[in-house]
Amino acid sequence: MKWKKLGKIFDPTQHSLPNDCVQFAQSPQALVFEDFIRIYFSTRAIDKSNGKFLSHIAFVDMKKNLRDIIGVSEKTVIPLGGLGCFDEHGIFPMNVMRHDNVVYGYTCGWNRRVSVSVDTAIGLAISHDDGLTFQRIGDGPVLAASAYEPFLVGDGFVKVIGGIFHMWYIFGKGWKSFAIDAVPDRVYKIGHATSSDGINWLKEADGQIITDRLGEDESQALPTVIDIDNRYYMFFCYRQSYDFRQNKQRGYRIGHAWSNDLVNWTRDDQNPLLDVTPGAWDSDMLCYPHVFESDGKVYLLYNGNEFGRYGFGLAELEID
């Protein structure tokens, strides 16, 4: 299997987005319709009270050629959470999935802390209008911190397989300062939970399911899973946990693992490999992958340099 890059397909700075968002189209996630594809992403507004970012969900509708843009969302897809709620300061990302004639949106909600910058948890919101707007099932999350996953539960990706809801997500392993006077950075890993209803989840006991390639301080994020010919393929992004923003040798790359049983995963980043392209929009960084199928083709949406400040691109899987 090989990835064929199709280039950047969306630049948020070329569009007028709701909630006064101007930059960033992060973590693109597809909802496939009969004659178009709706791609949700997280974009950012400035919090006027303190100059910090607030992440909002928006979408772009594209023709099935994934080149021509039909339009972007004109109104708020899902408002941010209320005072003190887990998703008060941002939703990034939101994973969308059709189930029982509605669309489930699994949100990663952000709330700011004092000793560390942020905590996250995973919420559920439902859309009854084909994904134009989403309503939370409650003010709190469906998956949050637990005894051995003490913080930073997020990046849920959900698939129903054989009547069981499967969620791959990330959880924090630790906050630490990697250098004197450095602000604390976080380390997170990919985990797995199952559910009969998509609301009440049981986490796998062993925590981390994907082995480290960069050692214990590797951070793994945004798992996305697809089944092709009875095998499951997971894509995710991974990086060093410190000095990863500017140093392109330490920044995000796309990882891959496969499984035949959804229990044991074999990591194999090289096959298929999606690598940086020198001089291109994704020369320094590759992150936030989302794999999906449309009209018999398997695509990967992903972000490039600067965590998706200037949009996202696409690759197509060529199967031998």
Add this chain to the structure above:
Amino acid sequence: MFKWHKLGKVFTPQDVKGRTWLKEFAQAPATLLFDDFVRVYFSCRPLADENGQYISHSAYVDLDRVNLFKVRQVSKQPILSLGGLGEFDEFGTYPVSVIRHGVEVRAYYAGWTRCESVPFNVAIGMATSVDAGKTFIKHGNGPILSYSPDEPFVLSGPKIRRFNNIWYLWYIAGRKWKLVAGRAEPVYKIRMASSSDGIHWHKQNKDLIESRLEDDEAQASPDVFYAHGKYHMFFCYRYSCDYRGKDNGYRIGYASSVNLIDWLRDDSKAGIDVSEQGWDAEMISYPHVFELDGQIYLAYLGNQVGRHGFGLAVLDGKLG
């Protein structure tokens, strides 16, 4: 109706010397009985930091079983360490509830973290002691009871009980943060979860106690015991605004149930109110009922929610 005879204040934290972490407050008393003394756990604070912010520790005082007004000793150290960077209990462990389990003692405690938009958030952790309740080892670095769709924040005030081989945890869950004169004030309600092992919990997802003062009444310290064919709950409640003084501050309420789920509130039966003057003239809160050598006692807090310690009352006559 119950009729409580007040015995006066039994413990004053300001009297304790040589402990920088125990300067004031002795909140949320919870008892563990020994052959010749009663160990009363409580939560205390060092002096506030330069920003006026507190952290909370939990500790115990051993009272002579024959004369509860005789203090035998106060713990040399807090019974629990504070959590690490970014963990749910980084800034406080308060309150704590204990129960014997075989040769061990388990503590269920609320852990406090600090947030940006609201002052704090709280979740419930568990820890185990193998030295008769002197020190406790945490079960993981995260909470055993955390946020969910209907319980979005501030899970606090755990009270652990076991009836008919089932573990029950009464606690409070935040309903909303209410802005009062620019300050975020939490509104919380009494809730319950059950478990077969005391670690994995099934939430009842129900407000157990009807609000009486106002919709935004805050309820705390749900202290449950069984006697004469039914379950009794003493708790405390207050108004949502201006509750730091006498008029809107905490009072002690009462409810009963035959099945632990449906509760009938009748505060007129509580049988205890603020005094005309003295240490408990402005408010009374955080009730804890325990039986000792044929008598029923009520430990509770007075003015300023236990800043100057806790007191005792003894039941006149029999339980209702």
